Amino acid sequence: MSRTSGTATVVEATFAVLQDAGRPEGASWGIAANGALDQFAYHYGNALVGNPTSLPSLEATMTDLVVRFDEDSVVAVTGARAEVTVGGLSARTHQAVVVPAGWELAVRDIRDGMRSYVSVFGGFHGADAFLGSVSPDRTLGFGLDLVPGTTLSCGDGDRLDLSGRQYAFPECAPPRNPLLAEGELGVLPGESRDLFEDRAGELFEGDYVMTDKTDAVGARLEGRVPRRLDAGEILSRALPIGSIEVSGGKELLVLNRGRGLSAGYPVVGVICTSSMNALSQTRPGGPVRFVPLTIADARRLRVREAEAVQSVRARMTTIIDPLRVATSEERRRRGGNAR
Known part of the structure; x- marks a missing residue:
């Protein structure tokens, strides 16, 4: 035709x-x-x-x-x-x-x-x-x-x-999202969560603020950064979209759709796909709060x-x-x- x-x-x-x-x-x-x-x-x-x-x-x-x-x-x-x-x-x-x-x-x-x-x-x-x-x-x-x-x-x-x-x-x-309120981002456990032990839970204890240092590769969020207990070297590797990397300092780095290999930072959590859509609409200076989510709930949001x-x-x-x-x-x- x-x-x-x-x-x-x-x-x-x-x-x-x-x-x-x-x-x-x-x-x-x-x-x-x-x-x-x-x-x-x-x-x-x-x-x-x-x-x-x-x-x-x-x-x-x-x-x-x-x-x-x-x-x-x-x-x-x-x-x-x-x-x-x-x-x-x-x-x-x-x-x-x-x-x-x-x-x-x-x-x-x-x-x-x-x-x-x-x-x-x-x-x-x-x-x-x-x-x-x-x-x-x-x-x-x-x-x-x-x-x-x-x-x-x-x-x-x-x-x-x-x-x-x-x-x-x-x-x-x-x-409307049936599980998360406005500004809440659903998070699954990250592959390096055990390196933080109990301090990984600090991720859910306060708000974070979107900075103006954000693009298709990643977004930087200011707020309480869980401190890693194990300082051993981590090899660069492929990571899923939504990985929350703890790179040190006062910011978290969330890997976006344009991400390449990790720089070797530990991943304390992974933001679910549905919440990555919400994060993409968060303006610099806007607050977000991480909420623990089960795999079943993440799938439920995706299916919905x-x-x-x-x-x-x-x-x-x-x-x-x-x-x-x-x-x-x-x-x-x-x-x-x-x-």
């Missing part, structure tokens, strides 16, 4: 990139996973626009993003709270909206979080991929930073007939997020699929009957 695509042109951007789920299979090559730092918001946005699988989206960090679409497009904004407008008219986050041809979608005043995601029906395309992913890797110098004038194609093999679509798509606010994404995807697909208009080639393949 031939591809029909519209285009999206970046009108305003400061810290924004083209982002997807990353490259988890790169671990066997020593390549960091990277990908959207808030994986839930990224997948949820794709589900809201009816994409059957998650496709590249735009990720804006703490700064405004304005994009103009040259064809009618179904778009959704997820992640941090923000002021969203379509052609100057107010729109909501976590709700698919139609952006008419020639109109601009603006995401401004990102607040109560760090990152907003813009997803479009059919995804954004036109950037180089590495190991099947367009996600930036700062260590390798790979990735597409969005600047004014950047133009991407968007859409899939079919286009949508949005004529007369005057009413809004359903608002689908994401579910996956079910939320799948539920919204199924709901929106039933609404958006009937709006598809097949290409001429697809109509010929079907014997001349368009959907």
Whole structure:
């Protein structure tokens, strides 16, 4: 089937990139996973626009993003709270909206979080991929930073007939976390917990503050640092995303999606996947508190997020699929009957 695509042109951007789920299979090559730092918001946005699988989206960090679409497009904004407008008219986050041809979608005043995601029906395309992913890797110098004038194609093999679509798509606010309060991060025991003995529990005795020394590789948190009792050497090795390293001093280092090998520091705990999404939305100066979590509870949170994404995807697909208009080639393949 031939591809029909519209285009999206970046009108305003400061810290924004083209982002997807990353490259988890790169671990066997020593390549960091990277990908959207808030994986839930990224997948949820794709589900809201009816994409059957998650496709590249735009990720804006703490700064405004304005994009103009040259064809009618179904778009959704997820992640941090923000002021969203379509052609100057107010729109909501976590709700698919139609952006008419020639109109601009603006995401401004990102607040109560760090990152907003813009997803479009059919995804954004036109950037180089590495190991099947367009996600930036700062260590390798790979990735597409969005600047004014950047133009991407968007859409899939079919286009949508949005004529007369005057009413809004359903608002689908994401579910609340059933186990953790706002600012709480679920933590599993780390591989080096025994090196701290009873002092490992100090991790849960007070708040920590996100510093401005944070990026895709790791985040530094100020607060009470458990003191290691065994000073023996630890070899550098691969560690999971969310590992809490005790490097000495007054800070903890949490390894993010762009992490490489450990520098040989002990790992007192590992933040669960769902809580890493929350951490990615914590602004510098924001407080967080570690909460012990069982493996069963961590799985429960992960499954709950996956079910939320799948539920919204199924709901929106039933609404958006009937709006598809097949290409001429697809109509010929079907014997001349368009959907």
